[in-house]
Amino acid sequence: MRGLLTLPVLAGLLALPGCVATPAADGKVRIVAGLYPLAYVARQVGGARAHVTDLTPAGAEPHDVELSPSQVAAVRSAAVVLAVRGLQPAVDQAAPAKATLDAFAGLSERREGGVRDPHVWLDPTRLAALGTTLARRLADVDPAHDTEYLRNALALSEELTTIDREYRAGLAHCARTDVVTSHAAFGYLADRYGLRQVGIAGLSPDAEPSPSRIASAARYVRAHHVTTVFFESLVSPKVARTVARETGATTAVLDPVESVRDGDDYRAVMRRNLATLRAALGCA
Numbered sequence: 001m002r003g004l005l006t007l008p009v010l011a012g013l014l015a016l017p018g019c020v021a022t023p024a025a026d027g028k029v030r031i032v033a034g035l036y037p038l039a040y041v042a043r044q045v046g047g048a049r050a051h052v053t054d055l056t057p058a059g060a061e062p063h064d065v066e067l068s069p070s071q072v073a074a075v076r077s078a079a080v081v082l083a084v085r086g087l088q089p090a091v092d093q094a095a096p097a098k099a100t101l102d103a104f105a106g107l108s109e110r111r112e113g114g115v116r117d118p119h120v121w122l123d124p125t126r127l128a129a130l131g132t133t134l135a136r137r138l139a140d141v142d143p144a145h146d147t148e149y150l151r152n153a154l155a156l157s158e159e160l161t162t163i164d165r166e167y168r169a170g171l172a173h174c175a176r177t178d179v180v181t182s183h184a185a186f187g188y189l190a191d192r193y194g195l196r197q198v199g200i201a202g203l204s205p206d207a208e209p210s211p212s213r214i215a216s217a218a219r220y221v222r223a224h225h226v227t228t229v230f231f232e233s234l235v236s237p238k239v240a241r242t243v244a245r246e247t248g249a250t251t252a253v254l255d256p257v258e259s260v261r262d263g264d265d266y267r268a269v270m271r272r273n274l275a276t277l278r279a280a281l282g283c284a
């Protein structure tokens with residue numbers, strides 16, 4: 001572990017003082033995250049040493065979020081801005097290049113219709129890798145606490161690995177593998193656990209699907225004997241209900257963990273999603 005630390009720590013020391021953002025008055029490293037799952041990682045990895053701001057209010061839709069002047073100021077002065085590049089143009093625009101850490105750093109990405117699928121956090125193993133990348137960045141910014149950040153990242157990785165194991169076991173023997181969903185947020189999850197995502201509305205939740213798209217989704221549901229059409233809590237269930245009504249399927253909520261309500265967290269929502277998927281897909 002020590003060997004790994006040498007280079008980034010050295011880089012951090014060499015960068016002093018001009019390139020290291022000033023810490024907050026309380027001495028904590030200021031991290032700004034574009035949306036909940038990234039803020040979750042930042043809180044776990046930064047621990048007591050970091051002050052984390054989530055730019056998307058609890059229960060709000062993070063795609064194309066608008067920033068208030070005070071949020072723009074927070075982004076400009078943060079030591080680290082953790083964002084999914086391309087998902088929230090206002091954040092990309094305000095974030096200083098030096099402080100920006102793209103959630104995809106070092107990770108493979110899936111594409112759909114030529115566009116990068118932003119929902120990388122729905123693969124717990126990719127999210128664990130992001131935790132390690134963030135720990136290295138924090139060790140650069142705040143070398144005095146480098147081992148603490150790496151230790152926190154390791155603990156997060158263990159938790160996410162447990163969730164990954166639960167998913168693999170829980171979805172290993174299912175009667176059905178089709179995940180028909182209005183907002184196509186579950187591509188990374190589907191790829192990892194051998195499911196097939198059929199998105200009705202596409203990658204962005206506010207894209208209105210055309211009547212022909214809805215009709216082809218309904219045809220798919222009938223042809224593949226799909227019993228459940230998924231929608232999510234932050235977006236209108238209209239599209240999913242239309243397809244379900246036309247085909248006799250039921251609907252259920254699958255949460256893309258883009259934002260959570262108070263008291264909820266990533267692990268709880270992911271476990272709820274697993275239970276929903278197991279019931280809908282007839283998993284043993």
Ligand SMILES: [Zn+2]
Binds near residue numbers: 119185203
């Ligand atoms: Zn989304």
